[in-house]
Amino acid sequence: MNDCIPLIGQQMKQLAKRWFTAEPLAELAERFIEDKLQEASKFGRLTVIHYRMFGGGGDEVFRAAAAVELSILASDILDDLQDQDAPAKPWMQVPGAAALHVASSLLTLSQQTMLDCTEDDGMRLALAGMMNRYLLQAANGQMLDIMNEITDEQSYLDMVRQKSSMLLSFACMTGVMLAGHPWHGVIEQYAVEIGIAAQLRNDIRDLLRWDDKSDFLQRKRTLLTLFLLESLGEEDKWIHDYFDGRLSVGEVAGRRQSFEEACERTGTILYGSVMSRMHYNRFEELLDSVQESGPWKSTFLQLLNQEIA
Amino acid sequence: MLKETIRQLVSSTEKMSMAMGGQLQLAGVSAAEQKALLGELNNKNDKNSGYAYMWN
Numbered sequence: 017m018n019d020c021i022p023l024i025g026q027q028m029k030q031l032a033k034r035w036f037t038a039e040p041l042a043e044l045a046e047r048f049i050e051d052k053l054q055e056a057s058k059f060g061r062l063t064v065i066h067y068r069m070f071g072g073g074g075d076e077v078f079r080a081a082a083a084v085e086l087s088i089l090a091s092d093i094l095d096d097l098q099d100q101d102a103p104a105k106p107w108m109q110v111p112g113a114a115a116l117h118v119a120s121s122l123l124t125l126s127q128q129t130m131l132d133c134t135e136d137d138g139m140r141l142a143l144a145g146m147m148n149r150y151l152l153q154a155a156n157g158q159m160l161d162i163m164n165e166i167t168d169e170q171s172y173l174d175m176v177r178q179k180s181s182m183l184l185s186f187a188c189m190t191g192v193m194l195a196g197h198p199w200h201g202v203i204e205q206y207a208v209e210i211g212i213a214a215q216l217r218n219d220i221r222d223l224l225r226w227d228d229k230s231d232f233l234q235r236k237r238t239l240l241t242l243f244l245l246e247s248l249g250e251e252d253k254w255i256h257d258y259f260d261g262r263l264s265v266g267e268v269a270g271r272r273q274s275f276e277e278a279c280e281r282t283g284t285i286l287y288g289s290v291m292s293r294m295h296y297n298r299f300e301e302l303l304d305s306v307q308e309s310g311p312w313k314s315t316f317l318q319l320l321n322q323e324i325a
Numbered sequence: 326m327l328k329e330t331i332r333q334l335v336s337s338t339e340k341m342s343m344a345m346g347g348q349l350q351l352a353g354v355s356a357a358e359q360k361a362l363l364g365e366l367n368n369k370n371d372k373n374s375g376y377a378y379m380w381n
Contacts, residue, residue: 243328247328247332280335281335282332282335283331283332283334283335286331286334286335286365287327287328287331289365290327290331290358290361290362290365291361293361293364293365294357294358294360294361297357297360297361297364298357
C-alpha cells in the first residue's frame with residue numbers, strides 16, 4: 017500500500033500546477049504540499065484501501081485520494097493559523113494573509129478534484145454531497161474546539177466526533193463510494209471510533225509535553241484535563257490555580273516534573289489510554305463485521321499503526 | 326465507575342497487581358471498559374502498543 021504514496025503526491029502537485037496559474041500561489045502551494053507529503057498520505061491511503069476493499073480497480077482513486085489529502089492540508093493550515101502553535105511549518109513562515117489564501121484555494125481545488133474523479137454524474141453528485149457534509153461537520157467540531165468551552169466528557173467526545181472523526185469518515189467513504197458502493201453506515205461508525213481513539217492518544221501526548229502545544233499550559237479542556245482537574249489532591253492546588261488563571265505561565269514553568277507526577281498519580285494517563293483502547297477495540301469489532309474488509313484487514317491495521325515520524 | 330476504579334488502582338499497589346493478574350473484581354465496570362483496562366495494564370511497558378497519531 018505504501019507504493020501509492022508517490023502517486024497521490026504526484027497528483028496533488030500536478031493539480032496545483034494546473035489550476036494555480038498565479039505564480040506565488042503555485043509556488044506556495046507546492047511548498048506546502050511537499051511538507052504535507054512528509055506525513056505519508058495517511059488519509060489518502062485510507063481512501064485507496066477502501067476503494068480496493070469495495071472492489072474498485074481503476075487509477076481514478078489516486079485523484080480522489082489527492083482530493084482528500086488537499087482538504088486535509090487545507091484543514092491543517094487553518095488549524096495552525098488558528099492555534100498559532102506550529103512555527104516550524106512553512107505556512108507559518110509566510111504572511112498570514114498568504115497562508116490563509118492558499119488554504120482556501122486548496123479547499124476549492126480539493127472540491128474541483130473530487131468532481132473530476134469520475135464521469136458518472138450521479139456518482140459525482142453523491143461524492144460532492146458526501147464531501148461537503150463531512151467537511152461541514154468537521155467545521156462545526158473545529159469551532160467548538162477553538163472556543164474551548166467544553167464542560168464535560170460527553171461534550172468533549174461529541175466535539176472530537178465532529179472535528180476529527182468526520183475527516184476520517186470522509187477519507188474512507190470517498191473510497192467506498194468511488195468504487196460504486198452507496199454510503200456505508202458501518203464504515204462511518206468505525207471511522208468515528210478510529211478518530212476518537214487517535215485523538216485521545218494525541219491528548220495524552222499533548223498533556224505531557226511542555227511547550228506551546230501543551231494542553232495544560234494552553235489551559236485546554238480535553239477529556240484528560242477534565243479528569244485531572246477532578247482528581248487532584250490538596251498538594252496539586254497549583255494546577256487548579258493555573259488552569260483557572262490565578263497563576264501565570266511564568267509561575268508554573270519550572271513545575272513540569274510535579275505536573276507529570278500528578279498526571280501519573282491521579283491515573284489521568286491510564287484513564288486516557290483505557291478510553292482510547294476502548295474505542296479502538298470497538299473499531300476492530302466493527303471492522304470484523306464488514307465482509308469486504310477480509311483481505312484488506314491487515315493492510316488497514318498496519319496503516320493505522322504506522323506512526324508519523 | 327471506570328474513573329473511580331482507575332483512581333483506586335493507581336492509589337493501591339496491591340489492587341493494581343491483582344488487576345494486572347486478572348484477580349480483581351471490577352464491579353460496575355462494563356465488559357468493554359474491562360477489556361480495555363486489562364489490555365492497557367498488560368501493555369503498560371509497551372509504548373508502541375496502540376494505533377498511531379493520525380494528525381498533529
